[in-house]
Amino acid sequence: MCDPLPPPTRSEVLDVRELVLVEAPPLRLSAEERTARDRAWEQAVRRNPTFFDGPVVACTGTSWDGPGRLVVRWTRTTYRHYALRSVPGTTVPTGSLSVSVLQPTPDRRLLVGRMSPATATPGRWQPPGGSVEPRPDGRPLGTADLQREAARELVEETGVRAAPEELKLWAVTHRPYGSIGVLFLAPALPRALLCERFAALPPERELVEIAFVGSPAEVARLAGPRAEYLDAALHRYASR
Numbered sequence: 205m206c207d208p209l210p211p212p213t214r215s216e217v218l219d220v221r222e223l224v225l226v227e228a229p230p231l232r233l234s235a236e237e238r239t240a241r242d243r244a245w246e247q248a249v250r251r252n253p254t255f256f257d258g259p260v261v262a263c264t265g266t267s268w269d270g271p272g273r274l275v276v277r278w279t280r281t282t283y284r285h286y287a288l289r290s291v292p293g294t295t296v297p298t299g300s301l302s303v304s305v306l307q308p309t310p311d312r313r314l315l316v317g318r319m320s321p322a323t324a325t326p327g328r329w330q331p332p333g334g335s336v337e338p339r340p341d342g343r344p345l346g347t348a349d350l351q352r353e354a355a356r357e358l359v360e361e362t363g364v365r366a367a368p369e370e371l372k373l374w375a376v377t378h379r380p381y382g383s384i385g386v387l388f389l390a391p392a393l394p395r396a397l398l399c400e401r402f403a404a405l406p407p408e409r410e411l412v413e414i415a416f417v418g419s420p421a422e423v424a425r426l427a428g429p430r431a432e433y434l435d436a437a438l439h440r441y442a443s444r
Contacts, residue, residue, distance in 0.1 A: 328428065
C-alpha cells in the first residue's frame with residue numbers, strides 16, 4: 205500500500221535506499237493556465253535572458269512503497285512549466301526532479317559551489333547538480349539514467365570525472381512544490397585535486413567558486429544564500 209508524501213513546507217532529507225521511477229501522463233492545463241504560464245515565463249526571461257525553454261522532467265507525485273523504497277512519478281515538460289509557481293491559485297503540480305552529487309574529500313568535507321549570476325539561483329551555494337532531462341530516445345527513466353545525469357553535471361560544473369556506476373544513491377531531498385532531488389555520493393578525492401580540476405574549467409561555467417564544508421556551522425560562514433537542504437544533508441553526512 206503506497207503512502208503519498210504531501211508537499212513539505214521546508215526542505216527535508218529522506219532516507220531512500222531504492223527509487224522507483226514511474227512515467228505519468230502529460231500535464232493537462234486549461235487555456236487560462238497556459239496563458240498565465242506563458243505570461244509569467246516571458247516576464248522571467250525579460251529579467252534573465254539566459255533562461256531557455258528546454259526539455260525537462262517534472263515530478264507529479266511521490267509515495268512510499270515499503271521501507272526505504274520511494275516511488276517518484278514524473279512527466280515530460282519544459283522549463284516554462286515552472287513559471288506556474290508564480291501564478292496564484294494554480295493546482296497543477298510544479299515539482300521538479302533534480303540530481304546532485306556529494307563530492308567528499310578524505311577529511312570528510314563536501315564540495316559546494318556558488319552559482320553564477322546567469323543561473324536561476326544566482327549566488328546560491330549548493331552541491332554540483334541540476335535538473336533531470338528526459339531521454340532523447342523517448343524511453344522511460346531509470347536510476348541508471350539519473351546516475352548518468354549526475355556524472356554529467358559533476359564534470360561540467362567541477363571538472364571531476366566519475367563513472368556513473370561509482371555514484372551511489374545516498375538520500376533524497378523533498379522540497380517545496382513537491383520537488384525531489386536525488387543525492388548521489390561520489391568517491392572521495394583530495395582537496396588539491398578538486399581545486400585543480402575546477403581551476404581548469406573555462407570561465408563560462410555555472411559555478412563561480414567552490415568551497416569545502418563539513419558542518420552546518422561552516423556553511424553558515426559562507427557569504428550568500430544556500431540550498432535549503434544543505435544543512436540537513438551535511439548533518440546527516442557528518443553523523444555517519
